[in-house]
Amino acid sequence: MRLAIKTKPEHTTWAELLDVWRAADDIELFESAWNWDHFYPLSGDVTAPNLEGWTMLAAMAQATRRIRIGCQVTGMIYRHPAVLANIAATTDIISGGRLELGLGAGWNKQECDAYGIELPPLKQRFDLFDESVQAIIGLLSQETTTLHGEHVRLTDARCEPKPVQRPHPPITIGGKGPTRTLRAAARWAQTWHAGTESPQHWLELREILHGHCADVGRDPGEITCAVNVRVHADRGIGPAIEEAAGYRDAGVDLLVFNLPHHNEPAFLETLATAATPLT
Numbered sequence: 001m002r003l004a005i006k007t008k009p010e011h012t013t014w015a016e017l018l019d020v021w022r023a024a025d026d027i028e029l030f031e032s033a034w035n036w037d038h039f040y041p042l043s044g045d046v047t048a049p050n051l052e053g054w055t056m057l058a059a060m061a062q063a064t065r066r067i068r069i070g071c072q073v074t075g076m077i078y079r080h081p082a083v084l085a086n087i088a089a090t091t092d093i094i095s096g097g098r099l100e101l102g103l104g105a106g107w108n109k110q111e112c113d114a115y116g117i118e119l120p121p122l123k124q125r126f127d128l129f130d131e132s133v134q135a136i137i138g139l140l141s142q143e144t145t146t147l148h149g150e151h152v153r154l155t156d157a158r159c160e161p162k163p164v165q166r167p168h169p170p171i172t173i174g175g176k177g178p179t180r181t182l183r184a185a186a187r188w189a190q191t192w193h194a195g196t197e198s199p200q201h202w203l204e205l206r207e208i209l210h211g212h213c214a215d216v217g218r219d220p221g222e223i224t225c226a227v228n229v230r231v232h233a234d235r236g237i238g239p240a241i242e243e244a245a246g247y248r249d250a251g252v253d254l255l256v257f258n259l260p261h262h263n264e265p266a267f268l269e270t271l272a273t274a275a276t277p278l279t
Helices: 014-025 053-063 081-095 109-115 122-141 180-188 199-216 238-250 265-278
Strands: 002-006 030-035 068-071 099-104 145-148 153-157 171-174 191-194 224-230 254-258
Touching: 002 265, 014 030, 014 053, 014 265, 030 053, 030 099, 030 254, 053 068, 053 081, 081 099, 081 122, 099 122, 122 145, 122 153, 122 171, 122 180, 171 180, 180 199, 191 199, 191 254, 199 224, 199 238, 224 238, 238 254, 238 265, 254 265
Parallel strands: 002 030, 002 254, 030 068, 068 099, 099 171, 171 191, 191 224, 224 254
Antiparallel strands: 145 153
16 A cells, blocks of 8 residues: 655644655655645634645745655635646646646635635536546647536647646545445546545445446456544544554555654654555
8 A cells, every 4th residue: 555645734834834745755664645625624624724735835846856745635616627627737837747736616614705616506516526537638648628508618728738647647536425426436536535434434435436436348447545543632643543544454455654744854754654564
């Protein structure tokens, strides 16, 4: 099993996050580092700071040298897919080809209400998501893209320069919805990422994913299966390692440790030492 970290850009400072990502960059055990795409904190005081995800990724692309970087996951409702494609291409170039392109349908009603961003009903939201993923893939991999969908309309659209990774950066689709999300992952994802309740729950979702792969003629072995495990500041590292071992035994490919707030870089060394037997 491969390992990664995720830092929540809420209730923190740029300096704190930068120190942790640079520390992770120096630890070969961690293959990738992730943030999230929200504008308000998801815990505690919603008036507290929360750094914007893609600006942070572009800065981390310049500040690191080895570790792969990604947003887990980008809310499609927040940006037009053509705009997101250009952001992703530029970030991949800045990173020298280390971007993992995380995509999700979006869900946070509080942010949408505050910013006047439409949060469509669930079916419409996933229809928009499906068209947007197709648009992004086209823009990142083709000279021009034309798409006349119900929600996304492109006419001879260009995205230049293209990303370093061809045909496009690996796509991570996040979520556990058995019908729309897992079907989208079967069609387009290089990585499927889900927060699950237990290894058994994850195995049940993986079976559904494999069923969708069979329906679309996709080899499920082409899709990296990833999960999050939260490291709680008040419980120490041990419970997270134990939970991670359960996912390893179930067959998870990539495990992402969700770090608590306000980490010192030395914490990454302690976590790496404890997590090494998982690999």
